[in-house]
Amino acid sequence: MQIGDCWFDAHEHLLVDASGCRWILSVDEFQVLSVLAKNQGKVVSRFELIQLLSSYDKDSLRCDDQLDDVIKRIRTILGKKPYSLLDTVRGEGFILYPSQASMRYKLLSSPTSQINSLQFLFIILVSLMTLYGINMHISHPTVIAPNYRQQIMMHNGSSSEIKFYTGQHYEANMKLFVKQMIGQMEACAVSPWQSIAANVSTDRKLISFILRNNRENGLKFQTVKLMSDNFIADTSQPDWLILSGICS
Amino acid sequence: MNNTILALGRFKPWQLLLIFVSGVGILVFGYTASFSHKSLNLNCLAQLYQPPFGDATSSSLHHSLSLTVEVQDKKVNLNYRYGSNDKELASINYSGVVKNFDIGSMTYQFGLAQANVQMDLLQIELPEPIRDDVQRSREALMALGTMSFNMQIVDINRLDDYTLIKFTPSGNLWACSSR
Structure with a gap:
C-alpha cells in the first residue's frame, strides 16, 4: 500500500521509504500503522490505538507515551512533511492520508492541526476589521518642527x-x-x-514665549506673551528680555 | 509556567490567533474610545506685556491673561480672563461641543456656539489683541452661529503636570497645568 512516497508492505512488516531504504517495523508500529491504513482518511481514536500496543495489558499508564513514541517513529520513516500524511487531531486521535495534502491544506496547516477555509476566512476578516479600526483611529503623528533653533551659551557657562x-x-x-x-x-x-520656545500668532500681533526649566524638584514653566504691531522696533532695546524674565 | 503552556495547548492555533487578534482590536478600540471621551482640565497663565517693553514702570508690568480649558465628554468650555494687578478686568467665556478628537495628532476640534463677555467698563481700554479676539468671535457667531477652531496638544508631561497646547488658526501657544 502506498502512503505518500513510502510503500507499506503488510506481509513483511516493512515500510520502504522514497530512497528505497527498508524499515522493519516493530510489532506495535505495525499494528498501529495497519489500523491507520485500513481507516485512511478517517480519525482513529487514541484509545483504539493504545489497545493495540503490546504493553497495554501490563502497564496501561505508560501507554500514552508509548503510542506517541510509535507515531513519532512512523513519522520519521514517512520522511519530509510527515504531518501532512499522519496528522494529529487534537483531543480525538490520529488520521492517515494516502497522499500528501493539497497545497491549499498545506498553507492552512500547523505542526499540530489544520484549519478549514471558513475558519481561515474568519481570521482574515477579523484581522482586516482590526486593521481598519486601527487605521481609522491612529493617524500619522504631527511633528511640529521649529523654523529656527539655536543653542546659546551664557556668560556664566x-x-x-x-x-x-x-x-x-x-x-x-x-x-x-x-x-x-x-x-x-x-x-x-x-x-x-534652559529652554525657550517662541511662537508667533497668525496675525503677527502676539508672540508667546514658553520658558522651561528642569530642576531637581521638577519642571518649572512660564508663559509670556508680548503684544505689538511692530516687534522689531518695540524690542530694539534688550531691556524687554529682563522685563519679561527671559534674562536676569 | 508549565501550567500556562498546558492551558494554551488546549486551544487550537487558529483559536489562539483569533483570541489574540480580537484582544488587540478590543484594546485599541477601548483605548481610543476612553481617550476621546476623557475629561480634560487645563489651567494656563501668561504674563502679558505691551509696548514700551523697556519701561519697567509702565502699567503693562502686571498684566496677565489666563485660560481655563474644560472638556467633559463632548462639551467644551474655554474661559479667558484678562487682569491687571490681580484684578480681573475682562473675561470671555466660550462654550460649545467637541466635534472631533484626532488621537494621531492629539487635536481637538471645537465648535463653539456661545460667547459671554464680561468687562469692567470703568477700566481702561482692553489691549488690542484681546479686543480683536472678542470682535472676531462676535462676528463669527453672529454670521455663522458657530465658531470652529482646533486645539492641539503639542507636548504633555503628566509627571511634571505640564501640557503645551496650540490653537489654530490663531496660532497661539499656551503652557498649562491640570491642577
Whole structure:
C-alpha cells in the first residue's frame, strides 16, 4: 500500500521509504500503522490505538507515551512533511492520508492541526476589521518642527536652547526679529531658563514665549506673551528680555 | 509556567490567533474610545506685556491673561480672563461641543456656539489683541452661529503636570497645568 512516497508492505512488516531504504517495523508500529491504513482518511481514536500496543495489558499508564513514541517513529520513516500524511487531531486521535495534502491544506496547516477555509476566512476578516479600526483611529503623528533653533551659551557657562515657531511664512520681518533676539540673548548675562520656545500668532500681533526649566524638584514653566504691531522696533532695546524674565 | 503552556495547548492555533487578534482590536478600540471621551482640565497663565517693553514702570508690568480649558465628554468650555494687578478686568467665556478628537495628532476640534463677555467698563481700554479676539468671535457667531477652531496638544508631561497646547488658526501657544 502506498502512503505518500513510502510503500507499506503488510506481509513483511516493512515500510520502504522514497530512497528505497527498508524499515522493519516493530510489532506495535505495525499494528498501529495497519489500523491507520485500513481507516485512511478517517480519525482513529487514541484509545483504539493504545489497545493495540503490546504493553497495554501490563502497564496501561505508560501507554500514552508509548503510542506517541510509535507515531513519532512512523513519522520519521514517512520522511519530509510527515504531518501532512499522519496528522494529529487534537483531543480525538490520529488520521492517515494516502497522499500528501493539497497545497491549499498545506498553507492552512500547523505542526499540530489544520484549519478549514471558513475558519481561515474568519481570521482574515477579523484581522482586516482590526486593521481598519486601527487605521481609522491612529493617524500619522504631527511633528511640529521649529523654523529656527539655536543653542546659546551664557556668560556664566550655562546654556539655553531657543526655538522659534514662526509658522509657514518665515518672512523677512520675522527673520530680522529672530536675529535681533538671538543677538540680545547672546549678550544676556544669565538666563534662568534652559529652554525657550517662541511662537508667533497668525496675525503677527502676539508672540508667546514658553520658558522651561528642569530642576531637581521638577519642571518649572512660564508663559509670556508680548503684544505689538511692530516687534522689531518695540524690542530694539534688550531691556524687554529682563522685563519679561527671559534674562536676569 | 508549565501550567500556562498546558492551558494554551488546549486551544487550537487558529483559536489562539483569533483570541489574540480580537484582544488587540478590543484594546485599541477601548483605548481610543476612553481617550476621546476623557475629561480634560487645563489651567494656563501668561504674563502679558505691551509696548514700551523697556519701561519697567509702565502699567503693562502686571498684566496677565489666563485660560481655563474644560472638556467633559463632548462639551467644551474655554474661559479667558484678562487682569491687571490681580484684578480681573475682562473675561470671555466660550462654550460649545467637541466635534472631533484626532488621537494621531492629539487635536481637538471645537465648535463653539456661545460667547459671554464680561468687562469692567470703568477700566481702561482692553489691549488690542484681546479686543480683536472678542470682535472676531462676535462676528463669527453672529454670521455663522458657530465658531470652529482646533486645539492641539503639542507636548504633555503628566509627571511634571505640564501640557503645551496650540490653537489654530490663531496660532497661539499656551503652557498649562491640570491642577
